[in-house]
Amino acid sequence: MTDFLILLFGQLMNGFVFGMILALIAMGLSIIFGLMDIINFAHGAYYTIGAYVALTVMGFVDNFWIALIVVPPALMIIGFFVEFVFLRPLYGKNPVFSLLLNFGVMLGIVQVIRLVWGVAYRPFSPPDALSGSVYLGFSHFSVYRIFVVSVCIGLAILVWLLLKKTSVGMTVRAAVDKRDMVKALGINVSAVFTLVFGIGVALAGLAGALAAPFIAVFPEMGLQILIESFVGVVIGGLGSFRGAIVAGIIVGEIMALTTLWYPEMSQVAVYVFMAVFLLTRPQGLFGSKI
C-alpha cells in the first residue's frame, strides 16, 4: 500500500472516531429537539462537565473505568435538575425564552468550571490497558480510539433499542407526535421530558469523558464541538435520530479529509457543506422524525 493510501485510511479512521463523538452529542441534541422543541445551546457545556467529572473522579480513585461509569448518572442528575428547575417553567411560553435560558446556562457552566477547576489546559491520559496501538493491516491505530468507536456504536444501538423497542421509547415517540393524547392516556409527559433531557445530557457528558484523552480538558472545550454537532443535527434532519448519527460521521470525515489536503479549510469546509446541503435539501437527510 502506498504511503498516501495509508495516510488516507488513517485519516478516514480519525474522522470516523471524531464523527462518532459528534454523533453522540448530536443524538442527545436531536432527541431533545424532537420531543421538546428545545435547541439546547448548553449541550456543549454538559460535554465539558463530563470531561471534568471524569478528570475529578480520576484524581480521587485513579481508575478510568470508574470515572467512565460515574459520568453518565452524574450528568443525568444535572440534566434532571436543569430541566426541572429552569426549563419546566418555560414550557408553553415563547421558544426564545428557553433558547436564551440555555445560552445563559452554557455561559454560567463555563464560568463555574473556570472557578472550580481553573482555566488551565488539563491533560487526561487513557488507561494503560488502552494506551497502545494495533496494526490494522495497513497502519497502526490507537487502541483507545478503537475503544471510543466501539463504545459510541454500542451506545447508539442501545439508545436506538430504547427508543424503538421498549415501552419507554414508544411513549417518547408517541409524545413527539401526540402530546395531548399521551397525557390523556395517563402518562406524565413532564416526567418523559425530564427523562429525555437527562438522557441527552448524559450522552453529552459521556462524549466529553471519552474525548478527554485525545484532546486536553479546558473550560471552553464544549463550545466548538457544540457548533459542529449542530451542523450534524441540521444535515441529519432536525429531530432525526438516524440523521444525527450519519451526519455526525459525515461531519467528522469532512473535517478529517480537509485536514489532509487543506488544513486551513478544515473548519470552514463543514459550514460550506452545510450551506450547500441546506440549499439543496433543507429538511436534512432524514426529515424530522425520531
Place this chain on the structure above:
Amino acid sequence: MMIKTENATIAFGGLKAVNRVNFELEEGMLASVIGPNGAGKTTFFNLLSGHYPPTEGRVFYQGEDITELPTHDRVMKGMGRTFQITNIFPELSVFDNIMIAAQRLNVPFQMSRLMTFMFLSKDRKSEEIANNILEEIGLADQRDVMADTLSHGLKQRLEIGMVLTLNPKLLLLDETFAGLSAGETKQQIEYVRKISEKYTILIVEHKMDVVMDLSERVSVMHQGELIAEGTPEEVRADDFVQKVYLREEI
C-alpha cells in the same frame, strides 16, 4: 355526582372562552354539550380534562376538588377523554396503539419498568389487557394493521378503545361523530349507546340529530356561557336556544 364545576372560567387575555360555568353531571348519565363554533365547548372539555387550567372557579370529580390536578392524574382517577381530531398513533399498529394505553407508564417514576428493559412482546399482562380491549371494540381482526390504514370511523373506535383500556368511570368524547359517513355515524351511535351502559359519558357534539337522539341530558353553550340545560325535549322547547342556535335544525 360524577363531575361538577363551580363558576369555571378560562380567559385568554381579555376573551373569556368559558365564563362562570356551573355544570353538574350525574353518575351513569349519557349527556351532551352543544353549541356553535366558538361557543367554548372544547375549551370547557379541556378544562374538565385538565388540559387547560381554569383562570377562576373550581372543578370537582366524585366530590374531590381536582382543579389543580394535572391531566395524567385525572386520567388515573378514571377520567378518560378523546379528541376532536383523532389522536391515534398512525405509525403504530392497532395493537401497539392499545398497548401504549395498556402499559400507561408513569416514566420515570416506575423505574422497575426501565430497569427490566421491557420489550413489548414480553409484557404479557399488558398484552392480555390489549387483546381484551380489541375484542371489546371489535378490532381484534385488525390487530396488526397499521392504525393509519383504518377508516375514519374505526380510527375513532380505536381512540375510544385506548381510553377504555384505562378503566375510566367518566368518558369525555370530543366530537366523536365528526367526519363520519351516515353508515359510520349509525354504527358509532349504537356503539356509544352500548358503552353508556357501563360508563358515564359526556359528549361535545355538532351534529344535533345525533345529540338529541342519544343524550339523556343536553347543555347548551353560547359565547362561553351555559345558557340552557335539560332533557333533549326541554332544550328543543327553549325559546332562546331555538332562536339563536338550533332554528330549523331541531
